[in-house]
Amino acid sequence: MKTMKWLLKREMWENKGMLLWTPIVIAGAVITLIFTGLIFGKVEHMQLYGQPISVTIEGTARMKIAEAMAELYVTAGMPILMILGLLVFFYCLNALHDERRDRSLLFWKSLPVSDTTTVLSKLVTAVVVAPLITLAVAVAVGLLVVLAACVFLLLHGTNMFGALLSTPQLYLTPLRLVGVLPVYILWALPTVGWLLMVSSMARSKVFLWAVGTPIISTLLLVWAQKMLHFSLDSLWFASHISARILLGVVPGSWIGFERPVLDLTSNERSLAVSKLIFDASWSTLGSPSVWIGAAAGVAMIAIAIYMRRRREEV
């Protein structure tokens, strides 16, 4: 356990720029854009009969708006969540290759740490640490933006702070997003396993091996199907193999793979988007395809561990 803690720290030292600073820089850009919009936008100058507009929102509408804000504020952090897929992808691609390329493998292997623990620490960094950091940054951006919106409304005569802060959704939304993490891990496993395996095996050109292999295989199958009239389903291969081992790390990929029913009717017309996503995400675990993919991911991680033991520096 203690070793694992230090291995995770080690991964953070090495990849701080990628795993921590990239989300923060993008967060900075998002915040700058939104604030520029708020401050320099034309809203200040909207006038009615020569008077600045003052808005007063009361009653049910006020509650509805507070609820909507409490639900949707996380969307301000969406650009940050979007890059999570890229971060995890490139992290895994380099995880077991860089140490062989710069020969630091010899140093790490001169310490009493097993190959299994090392590879697992990289897996945990990819599917737990990286998503949690990104999620925290995204939620922080959302909070900043919703508070700024409240200040903005206050300047126009409506105080939403009380209503917003007393809405349970404000606190439930980030929790539900964290609650989707297990679903993310299961869907990401085939991709993470594939990338770690390629990273542990390839002597050079890791990216080409990782991306080229599934794409060329797919093209070959399409060609065999069209030209040689083999009874192959290249479309099935593309969507069930190639896409799963390349795109599984994109948050929400399961919505695309599994197309769960987004049940809009049962929500009593409230705007519980996060609950909708939460339920839909967990419902994808009912299908066997996620479990088959996860098992394949675990198998590829086992191969990566075996290769870490055998492969020498390049």
Add this chain to the structure above:
Amino acid sequence: MSALITAGNLRKQYGKQAALDGVSFTVESGRIVGLIGPNGSGKTTTLKAILGLTQFQGELSVLGMDPRQQREALMNEVCFIADVAILPRWLKVKDAIDFVEGVHPRFNRAKAEKYIANTKLTPNMKVKAMSKGMVVQLHLALVMAIDAKLLVLDEPTLGLDILYRKQFYQNLLEDYFDENKTILITTHQIEEVEHILTDLLFIENGKISLAATMDEVSERFTEVMVEPQFVAAANALQPLSQRTVFGKPVMLFDGANREQLSNFGELRTPSVADLFVATMKGSYA
């Protein structure tokens, strides 16, 4: 004394090229063993086999363990410094100490810090900002703080200036080595290690060509500065090699009778470097 390392008939192929071609030797504990050989003779491969860093055929027991199967357990007792710096460029001095302390049960933090205090290294310094000599200092600080039974050094002073090299071996002897420790070292700078070695292993073309203690070496090999009138007689005893110093032939003999040799001229104990050159002269031909 029991054998710390027992290697029997180690074999390893890189493609068609045999890197190890039946290497057998033993290393007793409490010794400083020099594994000496020309480039490409299998030195590094032998060390990597001992450390569990490469696959091979043959029997190998290090501290009673098989490095192929038990690398993690073995690394509790074995330390390693490699030819070129193998510390990752992003590592900071303080992180390196924290990490090794975190994962190594036999690491003594105070020792490492004490050693680092005598260098120009600072806690926030990254490896990429260090000179080659400083990287080796950091690595040595980490390794000396580990109470290990075996220290493996693969060209540890390659590319260092003479000050760092001298200091390295001085630290190793004064602050690290004791009767419970064993050091296995490869280097091309034979002159610098010759006085600290207790045992010699010559390796040539993937085979051990000489295995002896330094005492045995000085008993077995004799150098004679032959007076001109005895050259023919000395040549008849088949010297290993012959060179000329100040116009006089110097001949190196293996296992010849010293009394007989002393008639030919002044006797000397050959340096390891001379011995190396004499025994390896055919290896590039």
